[in-house]
Amino acid sequence: MSAPHVLISGAGIAGIATALQLVRGGIRTTVVERAPEARPGGQAVDLRGASREAAERMGLMPAIRAHQLHEQGMLYVDGRGCPYGRMPVELFDGRGAVADVEIARGDLNRVLLDALAEAALQAPGLLSLRYGDRIDALAQDAVGVEVRFASGASERFDVVLGADGVHSATRRLAFGPEGRFATRLGGYAAFFTMPTPAGIEDGWFSMRIVPGAMLGIRPDRDPATSKAMLTLRVDHDPALRGDRAAQEVLIRRVLTGAGWQAPAVLAAMGGAEDFYFDELARVDVPEVAKGRVALVGDAGYCGSPLSGMGTAMALVGAYVLAGELVGAGAEEAPAALARYARRIEPFIADGKKIPFGSLERAVPTSWTGAVLGALTTRVMLSRPLRPLMRRAFAENATDALPLPLPASDAVLAVE
Ligand SMILES: Cc1cc2nc3c(=O)[nH]c(=O)nc-3n(C[C@H](O)[C@H](O)[C@H](O)COP(=O)(O)OP(=O)(O)OC[C@H]3O[C@@H](n4cnc5c(N)ncnc54)[C@H](O)[C@@H]3O)c2cc1C
Known part of the structure; x- marks a missing residue:
């Protein structure tokens, strides 16, 4: 054989x-x-x-x-960078938005x-x-x-x-x-490395939600750099495929008026060597x-x-x-x-x-929607409702799925 x-x-x-x-x-x-x-x-x-x-x-x-990476958890910030909701890793036993092993x-x-x-x-x-x-x-x-x-x-x-x-x-x-x-899911995602801007809380994955976009800044292994992460709720546009200049124009348009670290993110975007952009599908x-x-x-x-x-x-x-x-x-x-x-x-x-559903549920299209979303997040992360959130994360958790074991599992397992 x-x-x-x-x-x-x-x-x-x-x-x-x-x-x-x-x-x-x-x-x-x-x-x-x-x-x-x-x-x-x-x-x-x-x-x-x-x-x-x-x-x-x-x-x-x-x-x-x-x-x-040693992320401490995720926090939501407003336009001035003030946190209004915090999800420390240990609050959800590593089953929340940030897991205990991240790389x-x-x-x-x-x-x-x-x-x-x-x-x-x-x-x-x-x-x-x-x-x-x-x-x-x-x-x-x-x-x-x-x-x-x-x-x-x-x-x-x-x-x-x-x-x-x-x-x-x-x-x-x-x-x-x-x-x-x-199947297109109604938007795009972009990721790239940027210098860590002043005012970012060390070790935390910070997130700002504005009409049409989620803007996240995540810690990198090197504290001098961070990862910018964008989720955009915009219609499919075939002209965006493979055209970095058009992709950057779109991101600039959506982040105009977003406040917080948006200017630092936009300033770093043009020179980012690892810029990644693709449609959510x-x-x-x-x-x-x-x-x-x-x-x-x-x-x-x-x-x-x-x-x-x-x-x-x-x-x-x-x-x-x-x-x-x-x-x-x-x-x-x-x-x-x-x-x-x-x-x-x-x-x-x-x-x-x-x-927790779809892009439509996560990213609002209006400032009213963004403000209502922030209020809901604040309430859901408040101390009395934490058990409810913990249960919601547990129900949505994918870590209970067992590893399917192939025929020659024993041969490939490494001590
Ligand atoms: C540079 C990069 C950054 C990413 N960043 C994130 C992120 O931050 N968050 C996230 O959730 N997901 C991200 N993804 C997607 C994520 O890596 C995948 O969802 C997941 O890891 C599964 O990986 P994959 O190997 O199946 O696909 P991919 O990671 O997409 O890798 C596919 C590989 O195939 C290569 N390739 C494409 N077409 C061809 C071809 N015709 N011939 C030969 N090679 C080809 C690509 O260059 C790429 O190296 C990223 C992907 C890439 C490539």
Whole structure:
């Protein structure tokens, strides 16, 4: 029985975590990433429940802890920066908006890349990591997948995994057009690194809500920098896709008159090297495996950054997918991928839910709505109502979802 040669499209969290487990499991793996190098950006992502267990079983927790953010909680501020509601981490036992294990997305990607480099050193010849290229065409038959790359090269693989995000090219090529699987959620999200402005409360994730936008500033590992985080409630505009200048114009318009740190955020935005902007979308693919091609992470299941579960689902998906492939021969790969699709389904069905509803509920469109929202937040976070809030967070919590265990779980678990 020969082990399959696997191609992974995309070197984000899902792609690198899958590659790591495959290489550890003795599988020859090629990763192709469109960007010229690893993409560093992103704000804090949290690990709780199943994703934390997956990280533990993958032996990643010591490195994650070394890069961990120490957020004390979240606070809501008004236009002058005065807090009117506070959610300390311990108030919700780490199950509130801020979890007890938080790490910047770029740092988690680095942790995974370092672990992958280490695994590749232990198993020479198993890993090929190519930046600046992408799949242009693929055609699968009963015994393999023929892939043509944008660079002009063609190669045959036993398995192709799409870990290329919400706008996955692998999904388009093997499953169908994006419109069949992605649902727009009514807005956009942007993240970038900025110098920590004066007046920010140290260690706290501060949030200001204005008509059409939530503006957050989150601590970074380096206290000199912070992560700006924007959630915009605006209509879909195709002209925004890939046009940074147009994206910045939109952000400037929405934040005009927002007060607080909006001027500092806008001043930092133009020069931010890790500026990330994308439409909020949910991705539902009824069956994430099709023959010898499968999807992992946002490419196959995404609840948008509003779900707070993108990275968790990517890690869990990678763990389960690799666990099914390791030990399966090249001829058994389609059956292994089908098992992965079945096993991951209950987890992703829950993981895609948006806690406390929708963008419409979170972001008002008028100042009246913003003021009413602030009043409600103040009341809900007041001492007498805290038990109610605690229960609401517990009911919306995703940390109770068990980690689906793949066939070769024992083989891949790292002490
Ligand atoms: C730079 C960046 C910053 C982010 N910041 C946040 C954040 O702050 N908060 C949040 O909730 N989510 C953020 N996300 C999304 C979050 O990372 C994902 O929801 C989650 O981690 C699942 O990851 P993924 O690997 O499935 O997808 P992604 O993280 O989107 O990674 C997909 C990878 O595939 C690559 N790619 C895309 N198309 C192709 C192609 N055709 N060929 C080859 N490679 C391709 C991309 O360059 C990217 O590296 C960010 C994503 C990126 C890329």
